[in-house]
Amino acid sequence: MKKWQELLISLTGITILYILISMLLKFGVLNNYNRGIMVLIGINIIAAASLNFATGILGQLALGHAGFMAIGAYSAAIFSKAVGDAGMPDVVVLIIALCIAGTMAAIFGIAIGIPALRLRGDYLGIVTLGFGEIIRISIYNIKAIGGARPVLGIPNLIGFTEIFFLVVIVLMALFLMIRSRHGRAILSIRENEIAAEAVGIPTTFYKIFGFATSAFFAGIAGGALAFNQRMIDPRKFTFMFSVEIFIIVVLGGMGSLTGTVVAAVVLGILNEWLHFIDQYRLVIYALLLVVMMIVRPSGLFGTREFSLVGLIKKVIRFTKSNKNVE
Amino acid sequence: MKDFLQQIIYGINAGSIYALIALGYTMVYGIVKLINFAHGDILMMGAYFGLLAITVLGLPFPLAIVIAMLVCAAFGMIINKVAYKPLRNAPRISALITALGISMFLENYFVVQFGLEVRKMPEIAWLKGEVFIGGLSIPKVTFLIVGLSIACMIALQFIVRKTKVGKAMRAVSEDMQAAKLMGINVDKTISITFALGSALGGLGGVLYSVAYYQVEPYMGILPGLKAFVAAVLGGIGIIPGAMFGGFVMGIIENLTKGFISSSWSNAILFGILILVLLFKPSGIFGKNTREKV
Numbered sequence: 355m356k357k358w359q360e361l362l363i364s365l366t367g368i369t370i371l372y373i374l375i376s377m378l379l380k381f382g383v384l385n386n387y388n389r390g391i392m393v394l395i396g397i398n399i400i401a402a403a404s405l406n407f408a409t410g411i412l413g414q415l416a417l418g419h420a421g422f423m424a425i426g427a428y429s430a431a432i433f434s435k436a437v438g439d440a441g442m443p444d445v446v447v448l449i450i451a452l453c454i455a456g457t458m459a460a461i462f463g464i465a466i467g468i469p470a471l472r473l474r475g476d477y478l479g480i481v482t483l484g485f486g487e488i489i490r491i492s493i494y495n496i497k498a499i500g501g502a503r504p505v506l507g508i509p510n511l512i513g514f515t516e517i518f519f520l521v522v523i524v525l526m527a528l529f530l531m532i533r534s535r536h537g538r539a540i541l542s543i544r545e546n547e548i549a550a551e552a553v554g555i556p557t558t559f560y561k562i563f564g565f566a567t568s569a570f571f572a573g574i575a576g577g578a579l580a581f582n583q584r585m586i587d588p589r590k591f592t593f594m595f596s597v598e599i600f601i602i603v604v605l606g607g608m609g610s611l612t613g614t615v616v617a618a619v620v621l622g623i624l625n626e627w628l629h630f631i632d633q634y635r636l637v638i639y640a641l642l643l644v645v646m647m648i649v650r651p652s653g654l655f656g657t658r659e660f661s662l663v664g665l666i667k668k669v670i671r672f673t674k675s676n677k678n679v680e
Numbered sequence: 681m682k683d684f685l686q687q688i689i690y691g692i693n694a695g696s697i698y699a700l701i702a703l704g705y706t707m708v709y710g711i712v713k714l715i716n717f718a719h720g721d722i723l724m725m726g727a728y729f730g731l732l733a734i735t736v737l738g739l740p741f742p743l744a745i746v747i748a749m750l751v752c753a754a755f756g757m758i759i760n761k762v763a764y765k766p767l768r769n770a771p772r773i774s775a776l777i778t779a780l781g782i783s784m785f786l787e788n789y790f791v792v793q794f795g796l797e798v799r800k801m802p803e804i805a806w807l808k809g810e811v812f813i814g815g816l817s818i819p820k821v822t823f824l825i826v827g828l829s830i831a832c833m834i835a836l837q838f839i840v841r842k843t844k845v846g847k848a849m850r851a852v853s854e855d856m857q858a859a860k861l862m863g864i865n866v867d868k869t870i871s872i873t874f875a876l877g878s879a880l881g882g883l884g885g886v887l888y889s890v891a892y893y894q895v896e897p898y899m900g901i902l903p904g905l906k907a908f909v910a911a912v913l914g915g916i917g918i919i920p921g922a923m924f925g926g927f928v929m930g931i932i933e934n935l936t937k938g939f940i941s942s943s944w945s946n947a948i949l950f951g952i953l954i955l956v957l958l959f960k961p962s963g964i965f966g967k968n969t970r971e972k973v
Contacts, residue, residue, distance in 0.1 A: 484950035491947040640785035648766045651774040
């Protein structure tokens with residue numbers, strides 16, 4: 355199959371999925387409540403995919419993603435409130451706000467990454483955790499952006515369609531990056547940093563670049579969260595929030611973006627099912643995490659990716675071989 | 681000057697609790713190279729068991745401390761057996777994630793069992809009030825906390841330096857494989873390390889709840905993180921380093937609260953952690969290790 359054929363198949367798959375869900379929404383099979391859940395799942399996908407880029411693809415443990423999301427959320431909120439009455443169409447405001455959210459988070463990502471990425475393993479995890487907490491405490495203490503009080507009155511700019519295409523764009527961007535020359539350099543750092551350096555890959559540059567990319571998309575997720583909730587509560591962005599995103603990545607498989615999508619959807623649905631035992635929900639999550647680590651530490655997907663094209667190729671091969679047997 | 685000394689006294693009070701908890705982190709890290717995120721929750725469990733022993737069983741305070749320490753030691757061993765032992769040869773990140781999972785499990789299980797409300801540790805009559813020395817007010821609790829902590833640290837040093845178990849612990853932390861070849865029961869030694877660390881964590885929990893009068897399921901997170909910073913500051917894996925780091929943390933925290941800003945104090949503590957890790961990751965007492973390919 356040619357490249358453009360593969361692209362066509364993927365795009366068709368995405369379009370069919372979109373039309374299917376829109377139809378279900380339109381004919382009332384899925385109600386507004388379900389719609390809200392789907393938007394939240396979408397935001398979780400973006401956040402977890404960005405974390406997976408840092409932890410699974412680049413191989414650097416990051417435990418402070420809530421901090422980047424907080425920066426994104428505040429940047430998006432401040433921008434959209436500032437231009438609130440300027441009469442720009444919603445989509446334009448949304449796009450600009452998310453770009454600002456991502457850029458601000460990426461700037462912080464670079465600033466944090468340059469010193470922090472000298473460390474590795476659990477030390478890096480602790481330092482990112484520390485930076486995440488510092489960001490949160492700083493937000494508490496800056497009166498100009500609301501301090502410890504929630505920020506209210508953010509316009510609601512994100513619905514199902516917006517989040518669906520945002521997820522598609524983010525995942526496509528990440529995939530394109532992973533498959534590019536830069537992506538291969540980043541992957542080589544995960545596999546063996548010393549060997550990567552020995553073959554001439556500027557590891558420091560790529561580590562910071564990868565970390566900043568991860569922060570960029572985390573900022574976008576934060577911005578989307580702000581537009582979806584219409585308010586920001588600074589108390590949300592704690593260490594536990596980072597851990598919740600981290601759980602999605604671990605369950606899906608570190609290094610597999612499609613695994614992250616599946617894990618985010620499964621956990622999002624599980625959340626609703628477990629609603630009747632709401633108090634036990636987090637207990638069950640925690641147990642799930644521990645059992646998962648003992649039984650299948652690589653997560654649902656490992657580092658493999660699900661691909662529609664690959665599936666179709668397999669089916670074709672399977673039918674062909676069956677014909678040969680006949 | 682008086683204010684300064686007063687803050688230092690409060691700092692020593694908090695610092696001795698941090699030191700107790702930091703010892704648990706540092707012992708476990710020294711022996712299995714695992715950041716035991718669940719250790720902060722052992723502190724929380726210690727506080728709850730102490731509280732329950734006093735309020736439900738009606739035991740006197742010293743007995744409650746002993747019970748909390750014993751129960752925490754048992755839980756430490758169980759957690760090690762159930763969660764960490766199967767992962768001993770797995771990548772370190774898996775063990776770290778498991779530790780996060782255990783921490784989450786304990787917190788949320790205690791939320792389910794005891795609810796989110798903040799319980800008050802009953803005041804102990806003979807610990808109420810303050811002593812005035814040279815114009816400085818020292819809460820009576822401080823004497824108990826500092827005294828007990830230092831006694832425990834001396835006992836721990838004795839165990840690690842002078843007993844057979846301690847020798848085994850030092851051997852395992854030096855080189856697990858070689859220790860195994862020398863006929864040391866590695867599993868048992870690790871188990872004992874967890875028990876000792878958790879007992880100290882439990883003691884820290886009871887003392888923390890006595891000092892600050894409150895017990896709730898998430899109370900372990902912040903002191904746990906601060907104690908971890910203390911362990912890193914002193915050089916993780918090094919027992920005197922953890923004690924030193926604990927006291928330094930407590931004093932710095934109270935000085936920033938007293939003279940700079942109480943709302944920024946946690947940010948400053950994390951800032952210290954980051955600076956230490958960036959400039960001397962092995963800590964103040966640590967030796968630099970060379971990386972091998």
